[in-house]
Amino acid sequence: MILSDTSVKRPVLAAVVSILLVAFGLLAFERLPLREFPNIDPPVVSIDTAYLGASADVVESRITRIIEDRIAGIEGMRFIESSSEDGYSRISVEFDVDRDVDSAANDIRDRVSGVLDSLPVEAEPPDIQKASSDDDVIMWLNLSSDRLTVPALTDYAERYLVDRFSVLDGVARVRIGGKQSYAMRVWLDRNRLAARGLTVADVENALRSENVELPAGSIDSDERQFTLRIKRTFRTADDFSRLVISKGDDTHLTRLGDVARVERTAEEDRLFFRGNGIPMVGIGIIKQSTANTLLVTRAAKAEMQRLDPTLPEGMKISQSYDTSVFIEGAIKEVYKTLAIAIILVVLVIYLFLGSLRATLVPAVTVPISLIASSLVLLALDYSINMLTLLALVLAIGLVVDDAIVVLENIHRRMDKYGETRLVAAFRGSRQVAFAVVATTVVLISVFVPIAFMQGDVGRLFSEFAITMAAAVAFSSFVALSLSPMLASKVLRPSEKENTTTKLVDAGFRRLQRGYHALLAGALKHKWIVVLVFVAVGALSSWLLTQIPDEYTPKEDRGAFFVLVNGPEGASYDYIKNYMDEAERRLMPLVESGEVTRLLVRAPRSFGSTAIFNNGIIIIVLSEWNTRRSAWKIMDDVRARLGDLPGVRAFPVMRQGFGARIQKPVQFVIGGGTYEELTEWRDILLAKIRQDSPGLIGVDSDYKETKPQMQVVIDYDRAADLGVTVSNIGRTLETMLGSRRVTTYIDEGQEYYILLEGERKAQRTPSDIQNIYVRSERSGQLIPLSNLVQLVEFADSTKLNRYNRVRSITLEANLADGYSLGEALTYLEGLTEEYLPDQVIIDYKGQSRDYKFAGESLLFIFLLGIMVVFLVLAAQFENWIHPFIIMLTVPLAMTGALLGLYLTGQTLNLYSQIGLIMLVGLSAKNGILIVEFANQLRDQGREFHEALIEAADTRFRPIIMTGITTAAGSVPLLISTGAGTETRYVIGIVIIFGVITGTLFTLFIVPTAYDLFGRYSSSPKAVSQRLEKELEESQHSE
DSSP: OHHHHHHHHOHHHHHHHHHHHHHHHHHHHHHSOBOSSSSOOOOEEEEEEEOTTOOHHHHIIIIIHHHHHHHTTOTTEEEEEEEEETTEEEEEEEEOTTSOHHHHHHHHHHHHHTTGGGSOTTSOOOEEESSOTTOOOSEEEEEEESSSOHHHHHHHIIIIIHHHHHTSTTEEEEEEETOOOEEEEEEEOHHHHHHTTOOHHHHHHHHHHHSOOEEEEEEEOSSOEEEEEEOOOOOSHHHHHTOEEEEOTTSOEEEHHHHEEEEEEESOOSOEEEETTEEOEEEEEEEOTTSOHHHHHHHHHHHHHHHGGGSOTTEEEEEEEETHHHHHHHHHHHHHHHHHHHHHHHHHHHHHHOOHHHHHHHHTHHHHHHHHHHHHHHHTTOOBOHHHHHHHHHHHHHHHHHHHHHHHHHHHHHHHHOOOHHHHHHHHHHHHHHHHHHHHHHHHHHHHHHHTOOHHHHHHHHHHHHHHHHHHHHHHHHHTTHHHHHHHHHOOOGGGOOHHHHHHHHHHHHHHHHHHHHHHHHHHSHHHHHHHHHHHHHHHHHHHHHSOBOSSOOOOOSEEEEEEEOOTTOOHHHHHHHHHHHHHHHHHHHHHTSEEEEEEEESSSOSSOOOOSEEEEEEEEOOGGGSOOHHHHHHHHHHHHTTOTTOEEEEEOOOSTTOOSSOSEEEEEESSOHHHHHHHHHHHHHHHHHHOOSEEEEEESOOTTEEEEEEEEOHHHHHHHTOOHHHHHHHHHHHHSOEEEEEEEETTEEEEEEEEEOGGGOSSGGGGTTOEEEOTTTOOEEEGGGTEEEEEEEEOSEEEEETTEEEEEEEEEEOTTOOHHHHHHHHHHHHHHHSOTTOEEEEOHHHHHHHHHHHHHHHHHHHHHHHHHHHHHHHHTSSHHHHHHHTHHHHHHHHHHHHHHHHTOOBOHHHHHHHHHHHHHHHHHHHHHHHHHHHHHHTTOOHHHHHHHHHHHHHHHHHHHHHHHHHHHHHHHHOOSTTHHHHHHHHHHHHHHHHHHHHHHHHHHHHHHHHHGGGOOOTTHHHHHHHHHHHHHHHHO
16 A cells, blocks of 8 residues: 555655644644533523513413514524513523524514514513523622621622623623612501502602702803703612602691601512521623533633632632533543543553564554544534543544554564565555555444534534544554554564563464364354354344433532422512521531532522522532532432421432433423313323322422412492502502612612512501502592402413423423433323323423434434445445444444443433444454455455454454453543543443454354355456456457
8 A cells, every 4th residue: 555655665754744743733732622512502592571560371472472473483493482470571592503693693683673562562672682591500609798798798799790790701691699689668658658648659759750860951151061960869768768748738748758668778688598508699600502611610710810809808709609610520530531541552552462662553543643633623613522532532442453453464474474574564564454444434434424413412422423533544544654664663573572472472372273263163053153143133122122211321510409399379488497497407418528518599580570489509519539429419418308398309410411400301291271281281290190100309380379369450439439450550569569669879879769568567468458549530548448359369470381382391300210211201101191182292401302312313323334334335345245244233232232231321322322333343343354354365265264364363453452442441431520420331332342242253254254255256356357358358359
């Protein structure tokens, strides 16, 4: 071959090319970005619309559905998810991964701007952002002080910190956890108002008319102009207490302080955020949907370091929950694994070759191939991430294979034919060049189809596949250039070899004699080999039905969440007592050192919705090697909180691939009214409870048990007395809720003025009786009890839609040993059996990813097998040889499946990618035997003799390459720390698959070649026949 011939003849050129590959590869590696996974975060655009005072039903019909109908049909839209709550509409639109987030957001803005006139006048303009409105915080920074109150901390954060973090690259929003913003609270006393003949509307009107800042024109002299302004005179609580509301008949001025208690306090004090029991304020960083988590958190940490010295005395900002800790830990572990794999592979090669000189030849291919791969990654705009690094770890065992085949053949020629190392390097590398190129093309042809996959899985594993293909391609180049050159310079003849080399050679000769005898027996009794092959195929079919499947392995990510849910309608005090108790029960975990940070927040939701029946606990764990597994700690937490009588607490581990803080099972039913959906949901829940499969904490996102009261207005009486419905509504909203009337300015910052009735005077429904409204006709005060009645009912405060269909989502955790695939199959079965035909089922989150990833992986697996078969057919110029080689694939698959079954692993994204890799790995050894047998037949050797010699000659390189590939995967099994679970499962697949595939190949391929190969011709048969016929035609002329 030209490449190997030139390298042996021009050694300096061969060395220079490899050195250049390393130099440019290192430059490319420095420029590659670092992230957890390839850039698979789909573009998400959210549309948030506030419509204060409207019920969830009204919000759904007047806002959510109108906007959904308008934005339907935008290019690249994957799904629409929406929720309508009392006073608020949230719509999240997820686009295809390859859609640009900026153009997607612009398309949404264009469509939404067309429906603004159709929305209610009272609704605020829709807020459109390039992130999901319910996206999770990727990092919490804690702001605490030993001198300031929580409202004062909130004020400092809002004034000086939030904007600093908001402008960082990749940050979508900054949330404040435990936020208690200052406001001027006006607590109205209904009795005092009634005694002075005043209503809520009077107070509102006085505040709006008196608390103003207006331009008052200007005064112009001959040379100067003066601008006049009327400045606000109300700045403090005392100032507002003096604000005049009305003037009585006796000229007595009624001031705000006479009918209300005015104080500067928190806008909403019914919330808290604590870290390890200390009240504080959390600064939560939310990234844009397509931003790099590592870069965003690093920028936030750097900003935190800059800000820390400038904080007031006694105040400190500290890091608590951080998703990037797992990412950096996992990447560090993979680097460690990479180093161990290189050492192991070089050690294995040395043990086989017994000579440092000989070991040098294949060993140098490892760093060159891996470093040169960075050139391809940079050219394709890829990154260094968990999957590209994993590809490099797995490539270590592969990249030495070609060099071992070349070296072993050169070594054999020196021993067998007594050739000098220069001649042996020239002829030996030429002899195996076709086999090296064939195995390389086969391996690449397995990986390249993965790069053409669509969707998340395609983006996820295309970088993995291309990295593998690049490393293998470079290793093939080095094996045919640098390896022959080095062999021609450093190898020594056998008589000059050391004792270790001789011992290794003697051991291999004994093994080879044993193999020769076994192979001869197998070829005599082919039916036994055929029976073994059939039995192995049957075993693999059985194993496929026994191994559970899921999307990804469960990962210990170094932090988890406890979602605490109280009964619908529970008050803040109710949930706070339980959160305090939960915190008290979990603090021993902090004291033991297993938990570094215990963050407690109630209520769980952000924003102004007055729902207080839930909370969240964020548990940040210490380093992986200093504690129990997170799953055991979660079981411990479940046991500690399981007997809390009034709430349900569920520990949830956030998984990778951009999953939110949610349970893995997300089963959506839709297609009917909410009443029908509720019936269907109850049927499913009853069956789940009855069958009791491995579903834990089953719940739904539709709770029609929120206690509510409908205000029924006697319209005729109200009209007769001159009271409008809007007046009644606003009065009730102010007294029983909280109404923003106007604002005031304090030290350059604007704050709300909020009106609300004294909470202690409105504990029961009967407290509505002594609230008064004014008749617009007579001016008299009329008690509301004369105009309205209260009717109790229960309903949901949140109406959800999925893909523009009303929907309810069933969610659940999985018990140990129960996989996501089994859970979804079970729920689908229940739906088919017990629910009507018009029900629509769909999936969210991890369940959706699992359903759609499995289908594309099966397609890629079949495509990989077909491509390898066709590539082999093209190389061998017939259809029989590829068939013989491909018989090794089911054998390796069976080994891998057996490994998964014995170790209790699952079929998931990682194990399936390992199985796809095995298609190429298992075919590789078959190529070596078949190709050499063809060479010998071309030289005129008898068929049976050629087959036996090919199997004998290729025995040593097959064993060596098999064991080095397996050795490269061993560190994946023994590694610890972040990301162990994903590395372990792919390691199991490769080791079991390669070892069983190698052992079976040594017998199945020769037997199949003996059965079918004798009827085939060699790749050169047609060209030899052509030459012969050309010669005959020349003679005849």
